Amino acid sequence: MNGQIAAGLGRDLIAPLCEHISASHLDGRAAVAADTPLLEWGVLDSLAFGDLLAFIEQRFQISVPLEEILPANFRSVEEIASLLERLRSRR
Amino acid sequence: MSSGALASLADVLGCGLALNPTGIAVREPTRAVTYTELDALSGELESGLLELGVRRGDRVAVWMPKSIAAVAVLQAALRIGAAYIPIDPSSPPGRVLQLLRDCAPAALATRMGWSTRLDAGLDALPTLAFEEPGEGWQLRGAVTPRVAGEVAPERDDGLAYILYTSGSTGAPKGVCISHRNALAFVEWAHGELAPRANDRFASHAPFHFDLSVLDLYVALLAGACVHLIPEGAAFLAPALVAFVREREITVWYSVPSALMLMESAGLLDPSPRSLRTILFAGEQYPTGGLRRLRAAFPDARLVNLYGPTETNVCTFFDVGELAGDAPSPLPIGSACCGDRVWAEADDGREVGVGERGELLVEGPTVMLGYWGREPHRGPYRTGDFVERLEGGQYRYVGRRDSMVKLRGHRVELGEVEAALLAHPAVRETAATVVGEGNAARLAALVVPEPGHAIELMELKRHCSERLPRHMIVQRVEVAAALPRTVNGKLDRAGAAAQIAARR
Numbered sequence: 001m002n003g004q005i006a007a008g009l010g011r012d013l014i015a016p017l018c019e020h021i022s023a024s025h026l027d028g029r030a031a032v033a034a035d036t037p038l039l040e041w042g043v044l045d046s047l048a049f050g051d052l053l054a055f056i057e058q059r060f061q062i063s064v065p066l067e068e069i070l071p072a073n074f075r076s077v078e079e080i081a082s083l084l085e086r087l088r089s090r091r
Numbered sequence: 092m093s094s095g096a097l098a099s100l101a102d103v104l105g106c107g108l109a110l111n112p113t114g115i116a117v118r119e120p121t122r123a124v125t126y127t128e129l130d131a132l133s134g135e136l137e138s139g140l141l142e143l144g145v146r147r148g149d150r151v152a153v154w155m156p157k158s159i160a161a162v163a164v165l166q167a168a169l170r171i172g173a174a175y176i177p178i179d180p181s182s183p184p185g186r187v188l189q190l191l192r193d194c195a196p197a198a199l200a201t202r203m204g205w206s207t208r209l210d211a212g213l214d215a216l217p218t219l220a221f222e223e224p225g226e227g228w229q230l231r232g233a234v235t236p237r238v239a240g241e242v243a244p245e246r247d248d249g250l251a252y253i254l255y256t257s258g259s260t261g262a263p264k265g266v267c268i269s270h271r272n273a274l275a276f277v278e279w280a281h282g283e284l285a286p287r288a289n290d291r292f293a294s295h296a297p298f299h300f301d302l303s304v305l306d307l308y309v310a311l312l313a314g315a316c317v318h319l320i321p322e323g324a325a326f327l328a329p330a331l332v333a334f335v336r337e338r339e340i341t342v343w344y345s346v347p348s349a350l351m352l353m354e355s356a357g358l359l360d361p362s363p364r365s366l367r368t369i370l371f372a373g374e375q376y377p378t379g380g381l382r383r384l385r386a387a388f389p390d391a392r393l394v395n396l397y398g399p400t401e402t403n404v405c406t407f408f409d410v411g412e413l414a415g416d417a418p419s420p421l422p423i424g425s426a427c428c429g430d431r432v433w434a435e436a437d438d439g440r441e442v443g444v445g446e447r448g449e450l451l452v453e454g455p456t457v458m459l460g461y462w463g464r465e466p467h468r469g470p471y472r473t474g475d476f477v478e479r480l481e482g483g484q485y486r487y488v489g490r491r492d493s494m495v496k497l498r499g500h501r502v503e504l505g506e507v508e509a510a511l512l513a514h515p516a517v518r519e520t521a522a523t524v525v526g527e528g529n530a531a532r533l534a535a536l537v538v539p540e541p542g543h544a545i546e547l548m549e550l551k552r553h554c555s556e557r558l559p560r561h562m563i564v565q566r567v568e569v570a571a572a573l574p575r576t577v578n579g580k581l582d583r584a585g586a587a588a589q590i591a592a593r594r
Contacts, residue, residue: 027566030547040183041551042563046326047498047529050352053327066330067120071323 010085013060017077020055024048034078039071049074056080062087099270100251101169101244103277103311104130111288111314117159118318118338124159126314129166132159136167136219137242139228140198143217144235147172147243149197150253154178154187154205157297157319160221160228162307164200165252165298172243173197174250176265177298180322184208185556186263190255191216194265194462203229247271253462254301256400257502257562259493261509265462266400275455276403277308279428283394283407284342284368288314291338291365295320295331295345300499301400302372305344315342325349326498328356339365344396346499347376348529354380359387372396372404373499375487377528378419385413397423397487400501402471403456405430406485418486425483430454434479442479447488450477493583495524497531500561504583507564510557511535514550516543521573521586522564534566536586538573545569568593 018032025048026032038044044052049069057063062084073083097103107116108126116129124132145151151168153175155161161177168175176194178187188209191199199206200219217232245251251270258264286292292310294317296302310317318338324330331353335343343350343366350358350371369384369391376395385393393410408424426432433441434448442448453470460467474492477485493504507522519538524531539545547567554563574585 026547029566036548037552037555039181039560041548041555042560042565043551045560045565047348047352049323049327050329050356066324066333069323069327069330 010081013081013084014077016059017056017080020059021052021077024051024055032077034081035076037076039075044074052080056084060084060088097274097278098246099169099244099249100273100277100308101166101172101270103308104133104166107311107314109314114288114314115316116311117162118316119159120319120321122159129159129163132163133166133170136160136163136200136228137170139219139230140164140167140171140173141242142234143198143219143230144233145171145173145197145217147245148249149173150176150194150250152176152178152191152194152196152199153298154180154182154199154201155221156180156202157294157322159319160226161200161298162317162319164219165307169244169251170242172245172249174245174252174267176253176255177303178255179297179299179559181560183556183558186559188213190263190265193263194253198232206231245270248459250459254299254400257494257506259503259505261506263506267459267462268403269459272403272456272458273304273308275428275430276304277312280305280309280404281312283427284309284392286310286313286315286342290315290341292317292342293320293335293338293340293344294318295325295343295349297322297325301403302344302346302499304403305370305396310342326352328352332356332358335366336363339363341365342368342370344370344372346373347371347380348374348498350376350384351380352529354383359383362387366391368392368394370394370396372398374496375420378417378421381410381421382413382417385410395421395424398452398456399471399473399475401458401467402430402452402473404428405432405452405454405456408484420487422480422484422486423477424485426454428454428456430456432485434477434485444479444481447476447478449473449491450475450485497524497533497561498529502533502562507533507535507554507558507562510554510562511537511550511564513557514553516540516545517550519573521581521583523583523587523590525566525587525590532565533562534568534587534590535564536568536570536573536590538570566590 014034022032108130112127115123116126151173165175198217202223203220221228248269251273253265255263294306395408396404398405406424407427408422431453436442436448450473451470457471476488495502504522511517511520518540520535522535525534568590574582576582
């Protein structure tokens, strides 16, 4: 997955995701990088998922199916972007 | 089999098996097992644990996702007469190792990929490792031949499980619950809810949280089905609402935060007809939200359960009609499970109606004690201030110490502060909660060491190695000094006000 990101796929997703997570879940008081461990560091808690999924749907018109809402897919912005890229290519 | 005659938590699955051998016992999102299958799997895992050297009186740590396999491991440990310790699946390896060192288990049940994260800190702890994905498992470590005659469930005052809670001194405390403790609650709840084999219980709480004891054991005692909600979906409101509708859940038990989120995701329009009992515990349900729940579920029973982990559930309040002039918050109710509760004034006398005091609990649900410390004796002091109402009822007023609740999770602010103070840049700190309900955030006012900068992400990284996720600070503000009372004591209210003022 990360290989795809490095090759450029999903790059358009990374900046808006980082900005949104920083603004909504850290009150804009700290920056989020593509590889920041979002779950491990408690940046995204259990309550944050609803907001994040709504943002993804509204901003990228991608709805994440329930079976993809796994910790492994939301560990970092990189992982989220690669999930969204996979979902986008399925359409 | 009727309840009321059980001596061991290990007997509960047998009751369900006798009542409903071919019925579904536990359902995961994509798999399910019948009572007969769950019993057989528990038996296989029992053999596995015995091969690893687990014996009666030992402890088995369980660090794995909520799953059919996890339920079966708990049963396997109980059958041998060992106690189990469910560990938060999201805990960092450092904290898992801290708990393992504290409770010294004979074996660990975990995921194959997870056990490697612990290797550095384990001196060959025998491990039952489950594949992911898949249903297979492997034994790792000292494999010993099975010894006959050492297998019999513990009963009565024997240890059934240990639940770790946040400790004010910085180290988590292991609450030791006996079979008698657990069964006093399970049998009371079974009698009160009168579940049937065709009931479908949602299991929302993780297994290291004591709310899960009702979901699992009351359902298994009745031969009913437990529908596991995976950790990742526990606060995903649209998924939870869809889950309740699709699975036609009949009994729901969770913290109020989850129910309030579900309300915002359409739980009440229209309300699912299947739900006949809704229970909540762990924090106050704001009366406004409860009123809407009441109106949307006119025929369902709404019940508030109360009790710290140390006493499991010791009071309950049946919400009933909820009159227009009902007080807010509602009472925590009156004693249950055979317990006696009362409120004590500062001078040690029991308070009268209309007065306030600390709630004390005595009876069959009161824990054996904290692991590694002197056994607990006498009534348990909850640290909760209550007001005594008419008719043996009590109303929660507040805490007497620095424990807070975040979405039902108990957080000792002292433990959060101890973790922050372990960082070289932190000289002094006061942790607090800002905001209310689902908007509540764990925040800290920090006085930096001279020459050090305070960075939120760096402190989060640091805390993530020491604390479970719900205890990682979410907001940090820097101060030149901490607010103190005239006596020099830390002024937490002042710290909270300073943080709130910086918004």
